[in-house]
Structure formats: structure tokens, C-alpha cells
Amino acid sequence: MNIDATVYEAAVPMRRPFTHAGRARDRSESVLLRLRLDGAVGWGEAAPRPYVTGETVPGVLRAFEGLDLPGLVARIDSGSLDGALASLAALDLPELGGASGPAPAAAAALETALLDAVCRLHGRPASEALYRAGLPxxxxxxxxxxxxxxxxxxxxxxxxxxxxxxxxxxxxxxxxxxxxxxxxxxxxxxxxxxxxxxxxxxxxxxxxxxxxxxxxxxxxxxxxxxxxxxxxxxxxxxxxxxxxxxxxxxxxxxxxxxxxxxxxxxxxxxxxxxxxxxxxxxxxxxxxxxxxxxxxxxxxxxxxxxxxxxxxxxxxxxxxxxxxxxxxxxxxxxxxxxxxxxxxxxxxxxxxxxxxxxxxxxxxxxxxxxGLVPTGALLERCRPHARWETGDRAWVPA
Ligand SMILES: [Mg+2]
CATH class of the missing domain: 3.20.20.120 (Enolase-like C-terminal domain)
Incomplete structure (x- = not known):
């Protein structure tokens, strides 16, 4: 399978700040992941918050730098949507944080991008995946x-x-x-x-x-x-x-x-x-x-x-x-x-x-x-951090 990916840091200014007892926020603090599996591109996003999961934007970027992307994708049975769902469920993505502990926000970006790409590979909406996920x-x-x-x-x-x-x-x-x-x-x-x-x-x-x-x-x-x-x-x-x-x-x-x-x-x-x-x-x-x-x-x-x-x-x-x-x-x-x-x-x-x-x-x-893709207008406001090109063995700085 041909795989490539780009990780972006997204600090998009907000038109109006949002304030709660923990802090005020006036820009997004996200990491975007673009992941292509053969002809299908999936997108994911992490919103790391130190006061929620202990994660930060630099921490999520580091978690991705340590990720063996082809090794991970090899564990996804992308031949069918059900196979892909079963293999996604079997992965413990939050553990990709390694020694620094679970990284649920980074895992969220990865799971969303994988789900998006696999569903697009089979021409299906992600809602169908949720209906087939074995929930009560x-x-x-x-x-x-x-x-x-x-x-x-x-x-x-x-x-x-x-x-x-x-x-x-x-x-x-x-x-x-x-x-x-x-x-x-x-x-x-x-x-x-x-x-x-x-x-x-x-x-x-x-x-x-x-x-x-x-x-x-x-x-x-x-x-x-x-x-x-x-x-x-x-x-x-x-x-x-x-x-x-x-x-x-x-x-x-x-x-x-x-x-x-x-x-x-x-x-x-x-x-x-x-x-x-x-x-x-x-x-x-x-x-x-x-x-x-x-x-x-x-x-x-x-x-x-x-x-x-x-x-x-x-x-x-x-x-x-x-x-x-x-x-x-x-x-x-x-x-x-x-x-x-x-x-x-x-x-x-x-x-x-x-x-x-x-x-x-x-x-x-x-x-x-x-059901959505980031536009050029969003990507203009993002900073590419690292890329994985087809055939590479590691991430390269973007
Ligand atoms: Mg709350």
C-alpha cells in the first residue's frame, strides 16, 4: 500500500476569546494529520490540553515523530470496512505516547484519519462504520x-x-x-x-x-x-x-x-x-x-x-x-x-x-x-511540521 502523510500545527486565531475557570483561549491549539492510503486521503485532528490529558502540541508532534507509519498501517486490514474496523479496534492507539504515557489526543488524530481514509477507500460514510462497530x-x-x-x-x-x-x-x-x-x-x-x-x-x-x-x-x-x-x-x-x-x-x-x-x-x-x-x-x-x-x-x-x-x-x-x-x-x-x-x-x-x-x-x-476536508484557507493558517513520503523509513521535517 502506498502511504504518505503530513503533520501540521494549527494555531488559527479565534474572532472572540472563550473563557472558563481554567484559562482563556484566543486561538486553536491543534495538530492536523493528513494521511493517504493508496488513493484515499483521511484527515485527523488532535486538541491536546495539558489540564485534560497532560498533552501539549509539542508532545503530540513528538508522538507522531516516533510513529512507524507503515508498521502501523500494516496492522490495518484495509481489504474490507469490517476488517479495517476490527483491526482499528484491536489497536491501542493512546499507547503510541510510549514512555511518556498515554497520548489520547494524538491517538484521536490518528484514529480519525485512519477511519476517514479507510471509509473513503471503500466509498462509505463514517456513520456506517459506527453502525458496524458492535455498539449496543x-x-x-x-x-x-x-x-x-x-x-x-x-x-x-x-x-x-x-x-x-x-x-x-x-x-x-x-x-x-x-x-x-x-x-x-x-x-x-x-x-x-x-x-x-x-x-x-x-x-x-x-x-x-x-x-x-x-x-x-x-x-x-x-x-x-x-x-x-x-x-x-x-x-x-x-x-x-x-x-x-x-x-x-x-x-x-x-x-x-x-x-x-x-x-x-x-x-x-x-x-x-x-x-x-x-x-x-x-x-x-x-x-x-x-x-x-x-x-x-x-x-x-x-x-x-x-x-x-x-x-x-x-x-x-x-x-x-x-x-x-x-x-x-x-x-x-x-x-x-x-x-x-x-x-x-x-x-x-x-x-x-x-x-x-x-x-x-x-x-x-x-x-x-x-464528510469534510480542510480547505486551502485552513492549511494556509497551519504550519507543516513533518512529512512521510511513500517509501520513506522515517518522518522528515517539513
Ligand atoms: Mg468540561
Missing amino acids: GAMLRPRPGPVPVALVADLSRDPAAMLDALPPATLQRLTHVKVKATPDVAACLRRLPGVRSRVAPGTSVSLDVNAAWEVGEMLAAAPALAAAGLSWIEEPTRPRQWSALRRLREHGVRVMLDESFADATDLARAAEAGAADLVNIRVSKCGGPLRAARLAARARQAGLGFQLGVQVGEVGPLWAAGRLLGTVLAGAVTVEAGRQDEWFPPELTEPAYRVDRARYLAPPLTGEGI
């Missing part, structure tokens, strides 16, 4: 379709003012509103009634703390948090404080894990400790769309619910992979789609990013593979 039938919609997506209010704007700016019909249609928290628990509690009172009774509301609260302060506020009308609180304190999370749950607060959860080990520990009700499944954090879907299935098996979330600043293949999960999988408590229409110019991908903002509905992508 109850987790699959009858066919891919538009999915309601959450409104996420970051700290750069007052959430109540953000809701007031929506047309009344849109406001009434919202299925979920997620509010980003500050480190000040009392200030967060004061903001919530303004959100709850503006949305329909059936709209769920959550608070994403991004690990910013002190354990003591959080537990002292537990009765007030339980009475605040929240559907759940996402990652309230430092990651993996299992007993503190269990104590919070004992007050009647539902807990969603995000930074505390990246793989099956986290899932098992949290379930055993009684530390969670839900997990946030995100493609970049969970090692790729197929791996993320399997983790969602494991969460269900452990009695936990799941959200399909995104990384802020996804520029192309990652949002397509997230859209794939959101429009195929059933049973998520809510689905996020990002706000690329506000953050980035529309010409970065073909087709362009799209969400119906009047109805907060994300349509599925169609066509072969993951």
Missing part, C-alpha cells in the same frame, strides 16, 4: 439525523444577557444550557436563578466548574448547590477527588466527570467509588470517535449517563468526528457542537461548519468518510 443497539439512532445541541455560556458574557439576546422561539427550544463557573462558589450560585428563570421548565441546566472549586468550599455549599435547580455539576473540584465527589453526591447533587475521566480505568475507579452520575465523552480526550463511542457504551454498562462534549477551538476533523457521534448515537443527556461559526471564518472546511442557530440543531455531515 439501544445506543444507535435508526439513522443519522439532526441533533439538538447545548448552549454553552462562557465567562466572557453574562449568561442571562446571552439568553436575553436570543429570539423567544429559540430560547423556548433550548434543550440544555451549560454555564461556565468561576472559582467563587457563592458568585456561581447567584448567577443561576437568572438562567433557570429564563429557560423553559423542560430545559436542563448544568454548571461546568473546570476543576476550579476547593473541596471544603464545595462541600460547605452542597445543600445550596442541591437546591439550585441544576441537572448536574461538571468537574467541580480537582480531578479524581473520588471521595469528595461521592460526598457531594450524597447531598443530592448529580456529578459529571470531565477532566477526571479519559479512559476505562478512570471510569471503573469512579464507578467503584460512587463518585459520578455522568461522564463527558469528547473525541480528542477519549482517543478518537470509535474509542469514544466504546467508552460511552462502557459508561452505560456501569450505570452512568453520558454527554457528548467538544474541545473549544476544534478547526475541522475533530468537529466532524464529534458531529458523527452526536448525529448517530442515542441516549446522550446532551450534545455539544462548539461555536465555530462565531470563532472561525466559515471557509476553513468544505463543507463549512454549520449549526441551525434558530433551532439549536446540528445536522449530520454526509458523503464519504467523516
Whole structure:
């Protein structure tokens, strides 16, 4: 099989920064991977976040430099889509981090690019791969379709003012509103009634703390948090404080894990400790769309619910992979789609990013593979880092 590949660093400026308790972001921090298998080109993207998986952009670039690409591709049975899916499932891609530990974001880029290329090789949409991935039938919609997506209010704007700016019909249609928290628990509690009172009774509301609260302060506020009308609180304190999370749950607060959860080990520990009700499944954090879907299935098996979330600043293949999960999988408590229409110019991908903002509905992508390709306009904003040409034995600096 002829193989070539290019790895790019993508630092695309955002038109408006996004702010949460962990940090403010004003550009994408992604690594793009273009992988050609014979006549089919697949694309993948990593969004490494030190505060989520411990990965960085230079770390992902190093992980790729250490990758024996033909050796890896030789382990994929590309003769049929089912064969390719089985061999992809058998690979432990996050282990490509080697001695430096699991590298789920790098693995996500690789799994997405391999899935995209293999599906295109067979002229099939990636949704078909998801239907054939052996997931429980109850987790699959009858066919891919538009999915309601959450409104996420970051700290750069007052959430109540953000809701007031929506047309009344849109406001009434919202299925979920997620509010980003500050480190000040009392200030967060004061903001919530303004959100709850503006949305329909059936709209769920959550608070994403991004690990910013002190354990003591959080537990002292537990009765007030339980009475605040929240559907759940996402990652309230430092990651993996299992007993503190269990104590919070004992007050009647539902807990969603995000930074505390990246793989099956986290899932098992949290379930055993009684530390969670839900997990946030995100493609970049969970090692790729197929791996993320399997983790969602494991969460269900452990009695936990799941959200399909995104990384802020996804520029192309990652949002397509997230859209794939959101429009195929059933049973998520809510689905996020990002706000690329506000953050980035529309010409970065073909087709362009799209969400119906009047109805907060994300349509599925169609066509072969993951359904999009980066445009020249995106690649102009990326820096090629390394190339693998057909017949090479190693990456060469680009
Ligand atoms: Mg989160």
C-alpha cells in the first residue's frame, strides 16, 4: 500500500476569546494529520490540553515523530470496512505516547484519519462504520439525523444577557444550557436563578466548574448547590477527588466527570467509588470517535449517563468526528457542537461548519468518510511540521 502523510500545527486565531475557570483561549491549539492510503486521503485532528490529558502540541508532534507509519498501517486490514474496523479496534492507539504515557489526543488524530481514509477507500460514510462497530443497539439512532445541541455560556458574557439576546422561539427550544463557573462558589450560585428563570421548565441546566472549586468550599455549599435547580455539576473540584465527589453526591447533587475521566480505568475507579452520575465523552480526550463511542457504551454498562462534549477551538476533523457521534448515537443527556461559526471564518472546511442557530440543531455531515476536508484557507493558517513520503523509513521535517 502506498502511504504518505503530513503533520501540521494549527494555531488559527479565534474572532472572540472563550473563557472558563481554567484559562482563556484566543486561538486553536491543534495538530492536523493528513494521511493517504493508496488513493484515499483521511484527515485527523488532535486538541491536546495539558489540564485534560497532560498533552501539549509539542508532545503530540513528538508522538507522531516516533510513529512507524507503515508498521502501523500494516496492522490495518484495509481489504474490507469490517476488517479495517476490527483491526482499528484491536489497536491501542493512546499507547503510541510510549514512555511518556498515554497520548489520547494524538491517538484521536490518528484514529480519525485512519477511519476517514479507510471509509473513503471503500466509498462509505463514517456513520456506517459506527453502525458496524458492535455498539449496543439501544445506543444507535435508526439513522443519522439532526441533533439538538447545548448552549454553552462562557465567562466572557453574562449568561442571562446571552439568553436575553436570543429570539423567544429559540430560547423556548433550548434543550440544555451549560454555564461556565468561576472559582467563587457563592458568585456561581447567584448567577443561576437568572438562567433557570429564563429557560423553559423542560430545559436542563448544568454548571461546568473546570476543576476550579476547593473541596471544603464545595462541600460547605452542597445543600445550596442541591437546591439550585441544576441537572448536574461538571468537574467541580480537582480531578479524581473520588471521595469528595461521592460526598457531594450524597447531598443530592448529580456529578459529571470531565477532566477526571479519559479512559476505562478512570471510569471503573469512579464507578467503584460512587463518585459520578455522568461522564463527558469528547473525541480528542477519549482517543478518537470509535474509542469514544466504546467508552460511552462502557459508561452505560456501569450505570452512568453520558454527554457528548467538544474541545473549544476544534478547526475541522475533530468537529466532524464529534458531529458523527452526536448525529448517530442515542441516549446522550446532551450534545455539544462548539461555536465555530462565531470563532472561525466559515471557509476553513468544505463543507463549512454549520449549526441551525434558530433551532439549536446540528445536522449530520454526509458523503464519504467523516464528510469534510480542510480547505486551502485552513492549511494556509497551519504550519507543516513533518512529512512521510511513500517509501520513506522515517518522518522528515517539513
Ligand atoms: Mg468540561
